[in-house]
Each structure stands twice: as structure tokens, then as C-alpha cells.
Amino acid sequence: NAGVTQTPKFRVLKTGQSMTLLCAQDMNHEYMYWYRQDPGMGLRLIHYSVGEGTTAKGEVPDGYNVSRLKKQNFLLGLESAAPSQTSVYFCASVASGYNEQFFGPGTRLTVL
């Protein structure tokens, strides 16, 4: 049981490049989330999904897109990376009826 995994763990992009972050969970959780963590600001919600095939915007969605084609996977895409998207990205999931969100190890993204 791997829990929540994120790929990659580190990435450096140039401004304007695109990339996709993959989040996978093997706990059959319905809800999945993408957060970003910036110094002095805690974690902020980017997008979330309440089930396979559904996605919704969070607090800071601009510049990101997401997809959840399979229940176990939640993808976060950056179509045209900007330096303001330099951050640590966390994926999390939770089962329906439970309280504890399980977090992945994070992805450190640097946009030059």
C-alpha cells in the first residue's frame, strides 16, 4: 500500500514550457486535491475532484488545469509555466465519510 505518490519529486522548467504532475493513490479514495505551498502562505487549494470524471476550481486555479480520468489518478497541468508558479505542490486524497486527508510527498517546481 503506497498511499499517495507524486511524480516527479523535483522539476525545473523554463518560462513558457508545459508539464504535467501526476498524483496516484491506491486507497480507493473519492476525493483528491492539489495544493501549492509558498513561504509564509501555508497550503492553498488549486483544484479538486470529488470523483472520477469530475473536477472543480479551488482558491488559486489560474494557470493550471486538471483531469481525473481514472479514480486513482489526478493530474495537474501547467500549459505555459510562469515564475509565479515556482512552488511546492502537494496532492492529497480522502475517503468519503472520513476526515483525514492523506498527502503525497510533494513536488518542488522551479520556473526560471
Add this chain to the structure above:
Amino acid sequence: AQTVTQSQPEMSVQEAETVTLSCTYDTSESDYYLFWYKQPPSRQMILVIRQEAYKQQNATENRFSVNFQKAAKSFSLKISDSQLGDAAMYFCAYRSFFMGSARQLTFGSGTQLTVLP
């Protein structure tokens, strides 16, 4: 919208002593959950303790306990007998109890705790 405020960006405590981290929140809801998460240098987010707003009794997990003051919208974390391994960033977080919600967490800005040997 709910907000969570941690007014202490940094705290330090001597090993074996007790420290209290502060958290206040703002909400119009009557039922909700509050959490404290620990983030060590490894970056992994670890749940420390959870409090249901409908419970009057303060939650306790070994050396960790909370002081939940619903009327004051305050949720502080007390760490007793501090250990070097407690050094980390601590985040306070809020989650709506509303069944139709997306169950996302709203986080405070964090408190960096240093444990001095």
C-alpha cells in the same frame, strides 16, 4: 469563506519543556473540524491531532493536546515534554462539516518550531 490565522511565524522551546502554538479561525458555520499538521524537513504532511467542533472535550494524542475555545474561535496546540523530533513547521487547518462540501482544508500560514537541546 473561512480563514485560519497563525500569528506566530516562529517559536522555540527548550527540550523537555512545554510550548503552545496559537491558531484562530473565522467561520459562520457551527459544525466543522480543526486539525494540526506537522511538516518536518522531509516535507511530508503528518496529521498530529483532530478536533470536532461539536465535541466539548479537548482532543489529546500522547504529548499533544489542544485547547479548543469555540466561542473565541481559538484552537491552540500544546506540546508537552518537547523532543528534538518535534522540530517542524506546524499548520492549523479547518474543514467544513457540511456534507455537501468538497472537504478541502483551509490552512493557516504555519509556525516554525525549533527545539533547543
